[in-house]
Amino acid sequence: MLKINNLKVAVNGKEILKGLDLEVGPGELHAIMGPNGSGKSTLGYALAGRDGYDITDGSVEFEGQDLSELEPEERAAAGLFLAFQYPVEIPGVNNAYFLRAALNAQRKARGEEEVDSMTFLKTVRESIKTLKMDEGLLKRAVNEGFSGGEKKRNEIVQMAVLQPKLAILDETDSGLDIDALKLVAEGINGLRDGKRSFVVITHYQRLLDYLTPDRVHVLSDGRIVESGGKELSHRLEAEGYAFLEESAA
Amino acid sequence: MNQTVEQVNQVIQQRYKAGFYTDIESDRVRAGLDEEIVAMISAKKNEPAWLLEWRLKAFHHWQTMREPNWAHLKVPAIDFQKIHYYAAPKQKNRPKSLDEVDPKLLETFDKLGVPLHERARLAGVAVDAVFDSVSVGTTFQKELKEAGVIFCSFSEAVQEHPELVREYLGSVVPFTDNYFAALNSAVFSDGSFVYIPAGTRCPMELSTYFRINARDTGQFERTLIIAEPGSEVSYLEGCTAPMRDENQLHAAVVELVARKKAKIKYSTVQNWYPGDENGKGGIYNFVTKRGDCREDDARISWTQVETGSAITWKYPSCILRGDRSAGEFYSVALTHNHQQADTGTKMIHLGKDTTSKIISKGISAGKSNNSYRGLVRIAKRAANARNYTQCDSLLIGKTCGAHTFPYIESANPTAKVEHEATTSRIGEDQLFYCRARGLDEEDAVAMIVDGFCKEVFKELPMEFAVEAKALLEISLEGAVG
Ligand SMILES: Nc1ncnc2c1ncn2[C@@H]1O[C@H](COP(=O)(O)OP(=O)(O)O)[C@@H](O)[C@H]1O
Ligand SMILES: [Mg+2]
Numbered sequence: 075m076l077k078i079n080n081l082k083v084a085v086n087g088k089e090i091l092k093g094l095d096l097e098v099g100p101g102e103l104h105a106i107m108g109p110n111g112s113g114k115s116t117l118g119y120a121l122a123g124r125d126g127y128d129i130t131d132g133s134v135e136f137e138g139q140d141l142s143e144l145e146p147e148e149r150a151a152a153g154l155f156l157a158f159q160y161p162v163e164i165p166g167v168n169n170a171y172f173l174r175a176a177l178n179a180q181r182k183a184r185g186e187e188e189v190d191s192m193t194f195l196k197t198v199r200e201s202i203k204t205l206k207m208d209e210g211l212l213k214r215a216v217n218e219g220f221s222g223g224e225k226k227r228n229e230i231v232q233m234a235v236l237q238p239k240l241a242i243l244d245e246t247d248s249g250l251d252i253d254a255l256k257l258v259a260e261g262i263n264g265l266r267d268g269k270r271s272f273v274v275i276t277h278y279q280r281l282l283d284y285l286t287p288d289r290v291h292v293l294s295d296g297r298i299v300e301s302g303g304k305e306l307s308h309r310l311e312a313e314g315y316a317f318l319e320e321s322a323a
Numbered sequence: 324m325n326q327t328v329e330q331v332n333q334v335i336q337q338r339y340k341a342g343f344y345t346d347i348e349s350d351r352v353r354a355g356l357d358e359e360i361v362a363m364i365s366a367k368k369n370e371p372a373w374l375l376e377w378r379l380k381a382f383h384h385w386q387t388m389r390e391p392n393w394a395h396l397k398v399p400a401i402d403f404q405k406i407h408y409y410a411a412p413k414q415k416n417r418p419k420s421l422d423e424v425d426p427k428l429l430e431t432f433d434k435l436g437v438p439l440h441e442r443a444r445l446a447g448v449a450v451d452a453v454f455d456s457v458s459v460g461t462t463f464q465k466e467l468k469e470a471g472v473i474f475c476s477f478s479e480a481v482q483e484h485p486e487l488v489r490e491y492l493g494s495v496v497p498f499t500d501n502y503f504a505a506l507n508s509a510v511f512s513d514g515s516f517v518y519i520p521a522g523t524r525c526p527m528e529l530s531t532y533f534r535i536n537a538r539d540t541g542q543f544e545r546t547l548i549i550a551e552p553g554s555e556v557s558y559l560e561g562c563t564a565p566m567r568d569e570n571q572l573h574a575a576v577v578e579l580v581a582r583k584k585a586k587i588k589y590s591t592v593q594n595w596y597p598g599d600e601n602g603k604g605g606i607y608n609f610v611t612k613r614g615d616c617r618e619d620d621a622r623i624s625w626t627q628v629e630t631g632s633a634i635t636w637k638y639p640s641c642i643l644r645g646d647r648s649a650g651e652f653y654s655v656a657l658t659h660n661h662q663q664a665d666t667g668t669k670m671i672h673l674g675k676d677t678t679s680k681i682i683s684k685g686i687s688a689g690k691s692n693n694s695y696r697g698l699v700r701i702a703k704r705a706a707n708a709r710n711y712t713q714c715d716s717l718l719i720g721k722t723c724g725a726h727t728f729p730y731i732e733s734a735n736p737t738a739k740v741e742h743e744a745t746t747s748r749i750g751e752d753q754l755f756y757c758r759a760r761g762l763d764e765e766d767a768v769a770m771i772v773d774g775f776c777k778e779v780f781k782e783l784p785m786e787f788a789v790e791a792k793a794l795l796e797i798s799l800e801g802a803v804g
Contacts, residue, residue, distance in 0.1 A: 122755075122759045123758075123759075124755050124759075125751065125755065126751075145758070145763075146755065146758035146759050147758045147759075147761050147762060147763050147764075149759075150758070150759055150760055150761035151761055155759075156759050158756065158759075161756070162750070162752050162753050162755075162756035163753075164753055164756070164757070164770070164771060164774055165774055165775065166773070166774030166775055166776070166777035166778070167770055167771070167773065167774035167777075172757075172760075172770070173760075175762060175766070175770065176757075176760035176761045176762055177761070179760075179761040179762045179763065179766065180761035183761065215774065216774075232760065236760070236761070
């Protein structure tokens with residue numbers, strides 16, 4: 075599904091990712107943990123194709139396709155989804171309208187037919203319900219005036235409607251209370267079908283308790299420095315990232 | 324031959340879809356402006372002596388005036404003697420009904436999406452079509468007549484309802500008002516006239532479509548809307564012109580009179596040719612629009628979507644004379660490439676408990692300059708007057724400019740004036756967010772801009788809101804990347 079080989083990414087001329095390797099197979103859920111500033115969001119942005127996140131070395135393949143050749147919207151249409159750590163407000167643009175336009179743009183790019191508004195509304199309403207969100211959020215402007223938790227859950231609604239092949243979730247759990255966290259986890263688990271893959275960036279063991287990751291990686295200073303099963307996340311929870319320094323020493 | 328050039332241009336610049344030229348024989352006066360020209364225009368229209376006299380007074384006053392230079396605009400010198408002040412498509416006799424109108428003219432308006440003929444008329448909208456200096460036809464005349472509404476060309480009103488024209492002409496915008504209003508008063512050729520009798524709610528939207536076609540001509544139309552006590556009307560104007568390398572002048576005057584409890588809603592979708600991407604050609608749009616809430620509880624609302632013209636100089640205003648009268652101004656002004664706009668409003672509070680609301684959205688892209696200029700004046704006797712102004716600018720790219728010039732003059736301490744202003748750039752983060760969800764860059768910009776303009780678009784009649792949105796999208800093509 076996703077094959078990252080010796081990836082180096084520079085932002086404003088500064089190297090942030092310094093040779094990162096990661097392989098995610100179909101249906102797998104990988105967790106990425108790591109201290110603040112280690113480059114987790116940078117990885118998400120680089121995969122989604124944000125301007126200014128220049129790949130200076132290495133390669134990224136998504137379903138055998140070189141990602142660096144695609145525009146962000148082409149990556150989205152190809153099935154890549156990034157849930158933003160800080161979802162962006164778009165004043166005046168109706169949330170449901172935005173999502174439907176996005177879905178139809180992706181479908182059009184794939185040569186599929188547009189969804190009619192009935193089918194669309196049905197899908198959105200279902201995921202809104204799963205996440206116990208207020209349906210009124212559909213009528214509001216995209217993320218405008220949403221609480222932190224509402225923004226994060228809105229990202230999950232978008233994911234559920236867009237049905238990507240690979241979803242990268244950047245600290246979607248940060249700032250959520252335990253109930254909201256469970257709902258987000260349910261939203262994610264509901265989309266696990268043995269084929270769809272996930273890269274879940276998180277600081278906390280809490281979310282992983284509900285998700286059961288196949289692999290856990292530790293990102294530090296632009297590299298994956300440790301990989302393991304879900305027991306690794308427990309160790310991180312107990313010991314913090316301090317042991318990284320020991321192993322580096 | 325000209326037409327071929329125009330057609331080639333059209334292919335090159337698909338963006339301006341109204342840029343074609345209609346090859347039709349035109350009856351045009353010689354270039355230049357003097358008493359004789361003024362008299363010729365008046366004679367062509369078979370006008371009564373008092374109107375000619377009024378025109379001549381305006382002309383003499385104009386000669387004593389100078390072009391305004393206070394706007395944040397670079398206006399190249401205009402040679403007023405090179406302009407033809409009257410051009411009309413040649414017609415043997417004035418057509419008595421639309422069936423007699425030259426098919427070429429009907430076709431032109433068809434192409435512009437304003438079908439005049441019976442089969443394809445816009446549902447629920449009566450249209451007056453003005454081609455260069457004259458009105459070529461008005462739809463739904465009969466239906467309106469039954470409601471007692473008068474909706475006709477200005478020339479026709481002068482013939483059929485001279486007493487109304489004489490009473491109200493210049494009563495809101497006197498010819499002494501400003502340079503371009505004086506010019507217009509001297510040479511205006513046609514426009515629309517609306518009269519809504521007392522207690523009548525106009526049964527359909529009224530709309531005028533202005534089209535400049537002939538070369539080297541100016542369009543100087545006049546619109547007069549009179550709403551008698553307790554009446555209500557919604558009026559919309561649209562405008563386009565062919566693409567040409569030379570600049571053309573458009574200097575219109577619009578006067579609205581709202582009597583007791585009357586409501587006038589005036590919407591404009593202005594899409595005059597803006598010039599090419601190097602700033603060549605385009606319409607100079609110098610327009611005076613003013614509404615007079617002449618009696619108590621009157622309401623006047625201006626909504627404008629300005630995407631065209633090389634230069635726009637325009638301040639649709641409200642005089643809030645009656646107690647509790649209300650004025651509104653909703654504006655979207657978009658400039659791209661080398662376009663310049665200095666636009667805004669004036670809210671003059673004279674009556675007690677008068678209210679006004681100003682929502683202005685300026686969007687600048689390319690190398691354009693976009694200014695909001697607004698005056699809120701509270702007279703001494705306007706106790707408890709209220710104004711709310713919100714003025715937002717959106718910048719696309721780094722080579723454009725946005726400016727805000729608010730003027731507040733309050734002579735009554737009970738008045739409350741609120742002003743909010745923001746300037747923002749289309750955020751890279753917003754664009755990336757949209758693209759990461761699958762929208763391409765152009766659609767993303769269109770969506771963000773549409774959201775920015777939402778408060779104004781919702782004031783437009785439904786079908787025109789759709790048109791306005793599409794127009795913004797077209798006008799912004801190539802604005803990013
Ligand atoms: N736009 C940017 N310009 C300069 N430095 C940046 C930018 N974005 C991120 N960085 C830097 O890159 C490093 C990694 O940031 P980030 O990927 O956001 O880390 P994380 O998500 O792991 O907290 C940090 O040192 C941060 O300061
Ligand atoms: Mg981060």
